[in-house]
Amino acid sequence: MTISTEQVLSALRNVEDPDLKKDLVTLNMIKDLSINDKNISFTLELTTPACPMKDMLKNACTNAIKHFVDKNAEIHINITSRVTKPADTSQLNEIRNIILVSSGKGGVGKSTVASNLAVTLAADGAKVGLIDADIYGPSVPTMFGLLGAKPSARETADGKTLILPIEKFGIKLLSLGFFADPDQPVPWRGPMASNAVKQLFNDADWGELDYLIVDLPPGTGDIHITITQSFPIAGAVIVTTPQQVALADTRKGLAMFRMPGINIPVLGVIENMAYFTPEELPDNKYYIFGKDGGKELAKSFDVPFLGEIPLVQGITAGGDNGEPISLDKTTPTALAFGEIAGKIAQQIAIHNAKSANC
Numbered sequence: 505m506t507i508s509t510e511q512v513l514s515a516l517r518n519v520e521d522p523d524l525k526k527d528l529v530t531l532n533m534i535k536d537l538s539i540n541d542k543n544i545s546f547t548l549e550l551t552t553p554a555c556p557m558k559d560m561l562k563n564a565c566t567n568a569i570k571h572f573v574d575k576n577a578e579i580h581i582n583i584t585s586r587v588t589k590p591a592d593t594s595q596l597n598e599i600r601n602i603i604l605v606s607s608g609k610g611g612v613g614k615s616t617v618a619s620n621l622a623v624t625l626a627a628d629g630a631k632v633g634l635i636d637a638d639i640y641g642p643s644v645p646t647m648f649g650l651l652g653a654k655p656s657a658r659e660t661a662d663g664k665t666l667i668l669p670i671e672k673f674g675i676k677l678l679s680l681g682f683f684a685d686p687d688q689p690v691p692w693r694g695p696m697a698s699n700a701v702k703q704l705f706n707d708a709d710w711g712e713l714d715y716l717i718v719d720l721p722p723g724t725g726d727i728h729i730t731i732t733q734s735f736p737i738a739g740a741v742i743v744t745t746p747q748q749v750a751l752a753d754t755r756k757g758l759a760m761f762r763m764p765g766i767n768i769p770v771l772g773v774i775e776n777m778a779y780f781t782p783e784e785l786p787d788n789k790y791y792i793f794g795k796d797g798g799k800e801l802a803k804s805f806d807v808p809f810l811g812e813i814p815l816v817q818g819i820t821a822g823g824d825n826g827e828p829i830s831l832d833k834t835t836p837t838a839l840a841f842g843e844i845a846g847k848i849a850q851q852i853a854i855h856n857a858k859s860a861n862c
């Protein structure tokens with residue numbers, strides 16, 4: 505008996521995306537279905553290349569077809585992705601999702617997290633940009649080995665000048681640090697800083713991006729207000745360390761995104777420098793600054809806990825040498841960032857699906 509398209513699709517209607525709570529056919533994720541005798545092939549189009557459920561969904565599709573259609577079917581599934589975007593991104597049309605990386609307190613590893621997330625998402629195949637909006641200490645130039653680099657510009661057909669982001673490791677980068685002398689005190693003040701940051705979004709040639717990651721200054725201030733009120737934001741990621749003093753400031757930072765007039769989805773909390781593992785005792789974890797503070801904070805605000813990043817010497821060395829640690833996929837830290845990036849991409853897809861249904 506020949507297998508029909510309708511049989512395969514009705515089998516796949518039994519496979520639900522656990523995040524979006526709908527079946528793959530209704531979500532329009534099944535593309536290019538072709539059937540040749542017992543050979544069935546199709547493309548599964550996910551909402552992000554960083555989808556942590558890739559393998560699970562692929563297996564579920566195979567099982568559904570074997571169970572409902574033909575147990576001897578030969579199934580070939582090709583996986584691609586089309587990153588979704590929030591309902592309103594009218595202003596920066598080619599940028600699908602702006603992700604803010606924020607912390608209540610300085611020095612907790614916000615830039616380290618932003619840089620490694622960018623590297624991880626780009627390695628998964630996403631088109632990624634990174635804006636370093638930290639007016640107090642832009643560290644992206646150091647972390648990407650671009651100290652002293654100056655972006656060039658190009659003129660558009662209608663006479664507008666666009667800054668060209670610098671590309672490194674497949675990521676498009678702009679930092680306030682590219683426009684200031686590293687040896688001079690902070691030149692950015694009040695409205696001048698806000699305008700400079702706005703220019704990094706509006707007057708740069710970003711092209712198409714799946715994710716634009718923004719490394720914010722620590723705390724809550726002018727830059728936060730400017731960015732959150734000027735651009736459509738997919739969500740904010742909060743970085744903290746386990747110490748009580750960091751957690752107290754993080755609560756304020758997180759609460760800011762919930763304020764009326766700002767109201768930005770909080771994608772979750774990351775606990776950085778969560779524990780220490782000596783190289784010679786790789787199975788031991790020492791929670792030297794306290795344990796589970798980030799987890800409890802996430803719980804008290806009812807937002808996802810995205811994961812723990814250990815305290816490791818390689819992070820600082822990588823950052824100082826211009827090579828974020830996640831470039832080497834085999835390190836435990838890169839694996840931790842991989843899991844966190846997957847969860848962030850997953851949260852964004854969930855929020856985007858909700859905003860599309862509103």
Ligand SMILES: Nc1ncnc2c1ncn2[C@@H]1O[C@H](COP(=O)(O)OP(=O)(O)OP(=O)(O)O)[C@@H](O)[C@H]1O
Nearest residue numbers: 610611612613614615616777814815816819820823
């Ligand atoms: N998990 C980690 N293990 C070891 N060192 C780390 C870790 N995370 C960050 N660091 C180091 O801590 C220092 C501060 O990190 P980073 O610049 O990322 O923090 P920040 O929150 O962005 O700081 P700022 O407030 O200055 O913007 C850097 O030297 C960085 O290499």
